[in-house]
Amino acid sequence: MLKKLVAALAITATLTTSLFATSGEKVEAATYHTKAISVAKANIGVPYKWGGMSPSGFDCSGLVKYSFGKEGINLPRTAADMFYTKGYRVGSLQTGDLMFFAPTKASKPSHVAIYVGAGKMIMASSSKGVMITYTSNSYWKPKYIGAKRI
Numbered sequence: 001m002l003k004k005l006v007a008a009l010a011i012t013a014t015l016t017t018s019l020f021a022t023s024g025e026k027v028e029a030a031t032y033h034t035k036a037i038s039v040a041k042a043n044i045g046v047p048y049k050w051g052g053m054s055p056s057g058f059d060c061s062g063l064v065k066y067s068f069g070k071e072g073i074n075l076p077r078t079a080a081d082m083f084y085t086k087g088y089r090v091g092s093l094q095t096g097d098l099m100f101f102a103p104t105k106a107s108k109p110s111h112v113a114i115y116v117g118a119g120k121m122i123m124a125s126s127s128k129g130v131m132i133t134y135t136s137n138s139y140w141k142p143k144y145i146g147a148k149r150i
Contacts, residue, residue, distance in 0.1 A: 032071040032073055033094075033097075034095060034096060035071045036068045036073070036096065037067070037096060037114055039067040040063055040114055040122045040130065041116075041122060041132075043066075043067075044131060044132065045131075046129050046130045047129040048124050048125060048126045048128070048129045048130075053077075054066065059124055060111050060112050060113065060123050061078050061112050062077075062124065063123065063124040063130060064098060065077060065082075067114065068150065073150060078110075079101075079110055079111055079112040080110065082100075082112055082148070083098075083112075083146075083148065086150055087149050087150040088149055090147050090149045091147075093147055094149065095116060097114075097147045098113070098147060098149075098150065099112065099144065099147050100112055100144070100145050100147065100148070101144055101145060102143055103143045109146075111143070113140075115135070115147065116132060119136060120133065121140075
């Protein structure tokens, strides 16, 4: 009975998606990447809080961990641990990729953001809280050290 219900729901979702697609439009199912971005975007304006991992305040890795965690993806707590233990390195960014930065003289990453497409990323900034900025931002661009796809 449960299998039949699940199958019926899947067919209904497929038909509904097809009905709302315009001619020539490619319809893609929302992935956990896009859903995680939606979670992060819902928190734009939340203040920065060192060690913060909730909508009462986020630091950069707390925002990423929280956003992906809402979609069932468990990430490590720090930017460095995310960089060294999860995903695989990519040269060309896709929506949902994690971008890593080394804002200090240390070579290991201590800042992380989520690429949202169109040359933009979402992150928790210590000065502005959760925000979207351009990847070409004059502060962050020279500190960029690589990206990983989860």
